[in-house]
Amino acid sequence: MLVADETVTVYHKTYNRETRLDQWVPTVYPGASWYGKQAASVGDSGLNTADEYTVRIFTGDEISASVGDVLVRGEVVREITGPAQLEGTERFVVTAVRDNRRGLPSLYHWRVEGK
Secondary structure, eight states: OOOOOEEEEEEEEEEETTTTEEEEEEEEEEEEEEEEEEEEEEETTEEEEEEEEEEEEOOSSOOOOOTTOEEEESOOOOOOSSGGGGTTSOEEEEEEEEEEOOSSGGGOEEEEEEO
16 A cells, blocks of 8 residues: 655646746645655766656646656745756656556556656
8 A cells, every 4th residue: 555645746837928938837736655766777977876756646636747847745835937946855857647547546646757
């Protein structure tokens, strides 16, 4: 059984046609699980390491998350113009979003991965 004792915030990137600027819209999701690990791969310059994250957001509703968004651990609701303004938070850039709303409704969740 997964423990869903985390709260996460997704900063979803949208384009504002009026201002011609990107906007980062925060949405808070309680009932999430957060898992991080360090991964390694071999490259031309040797061993490359990076943190990889998997977050499951337990909800039967649609979520506003897509590749390139930023997911922050905890409830962080502030107006930003870019991810650099989230310095000091535990966060990652979303690389994959999977809809796992099937089977038992109590297990419906979205799997969000990133680095």
